[in-house]
Amino acid sequence: MATGRNHRPATRSRGIPEATVARLPLYLRALTALSERSVPTVSSEELASAAGVNSAKLRKDFSYLGSYGTRGVGYDVEYLVYQISRELGLTQDWPVVIVGIGNLGAALANYGGFASRGFRVAALIDADPSMTGKQVAGIPVQHVDDLESIVHTNGVSIGVITTPGGAAQQVCERLVGAGVTSILNFAPTVLQVPEGVDVRKVDLSIELQILAFHEQRKAAEDLSRRDEEGPRGVAVPEGGRGEQGGDGDIPAVMPA
Numbered sequence: 224m225a226t227g228r229n230h231r232p233a234t235r236s237r238g239i240p241e242a243t244v245a246r247l248p249l250y251l252r253a254l255t256a257l258s259e260r261s262v263p264t265v266s267s268e269e270l271a272s273a274a275g276v277n278s279a280k281l282r283k284d285f286s287y288l289g290s291y292g293t294r295g296v297g298y299d300v301e302y303l304v305y306q307i308s309r310e311l312g313l314t315q316d317w318p319v320v321i322v323g324i325g326n327l328g329a330a331l332a333n334y335g336g337f338a339s340r341g342f343r344v345a346a347l348i349d350a351d352p353s354m355t356g357k358q359v360a361g362i363p364v365q366h367v368d369d370l371e372s373i374v375h376t377n378g379v380s381i382g383v384i385t386t387p388g389g390a391a392q393q394v395c396e397r398l399v400g401a402g403v404t405s406i407l408n409f410a411p412t413v414l415q416v417p418e419g420v421d422v423r424k425v426d427l428s429i430e431l432q433i434l435a436f437h438e439q440r441k442a443a444e445d446l447s448r449r450d451e452e453g454p455r456g457v458a459v460p461e462g463g464r465g466e467q468g469g470d471g472d473i474p475a476v477m478p479a
Contacts (some may be wrong), residue, residue, distance in 0.1 A: 239310070244286045249274040250281070251307045257300050266297040308341075318345035320379045322401075323386035324354055324364050327409060331383060332360040345377040350390070367394070374401035381405045388412040417463050 225456050253273035257265055267285075271278040285291065285298070288306050294299040319337070322327050324347050332347055347359055350367040357364050364375055373379070382398040384391050384406060391410035398406060406422045408414055414422050 231273040244311075246274070246276060246280075246284055247307050248428070249276070249312055250284070251304065251311070251313075251324070254300055254304045254307070256305055262300055265300055267292060268299065308478065313341035315341065316343050317381055318377045318379050318383045319343065319349060319376065319383060320346045320374060320398075321383045322348045322370070323390075323410075324349040324359055324369065324382060328383075328385035329359050331385065332362060343381055346373045348373060350386075362436045370394075370397050371401040372397065374403060379403060381407070383407045383409070384414075385409045387417060390455055 253270055254265070257270075257272070267278045267282050271281040274281065282292075285303075288310060290298065290303060290306055305314075311364045319342050321332055322334065328347070328349070332344055332432060337344060344362060346361070347362050347364045348367050348370055349355070349364050353364065354364045376383075379401075380403055382395075382403040382405070384394055386394055386400075388411040389437065391408065391412050392414060395406060395408070395414045395416060399416060399420055404419060406414065406416070408421070408422055408424045411426060411428065413424070417423055456466075
């Protein structure tokens with residue numbers, strides 16, 4: 224997914240590069256799947272393949288965690304799950320507020336994967352008065368007028384914005400003013416935030432446009448390849464024509 228600007232230094236206090244931090248959730252997802260299958264250990268090659276990275280990069284990433292594995296044995300799955308969860312702050316409960324309870328906001332509220340990863344949807348907020356009091360995923364929707372008090376009451380430090388683009392910046396400013404320091408932005412706009420506030424942007428339309436670019440390129444390459452092969456998949460000599468004979472042009476490939 225596309226990500227927004229990060230306003231903190233390039234490395235964390237323990238010296239872990241942001242690129243490594245971005246890969247830790249990939250490792251954790253792969254390790255969690257192994258743990259659920261009761262796999263005790265995993266090699267760097269196996270884990271790297273499951274996470275979609277190369278093994279050298281994985282070993283370098285894990286060295287920042289102080290985890291080097293055991294030669295001939297690999298990495299202890301359960302210990303790595305704990306290590307990465309601790310580094311990502313997932314060993315504690317993180318209350319999250321979602322602002323904008325349209326189709327996307329409601330879908331996120333109903334997503335069951337948050338709780339298992341340490342994130343609790345503490346409140347749902349919307350500007351539409353007709354939504355106030357309605358239950359979504361068992362949580363009553365509250366009006367945006369009460370945003371600040373909702374953030375304070377629930378101790379929220381992570382906000383999710385799923386509003387239309389035109390409303391996102393104002394919602395962002397109110398969240399930050401209420402003490403939220405991390406924002407996941409689904410709105411189709413770039414948010415301006417002060418130093419010390421992290422923004423991660425998810426724009427599904429941009430991702431689809433990138434995929435469309437690759438599809439177009441593959442189609443063009445395929446067309447070019449077919450043109451080079453000529454009829455019936457047989458390569459056409461350079462110049463694309465046969466030898467000149469007494470009867471005129473002779474096709475490079477004679478018909479069967």
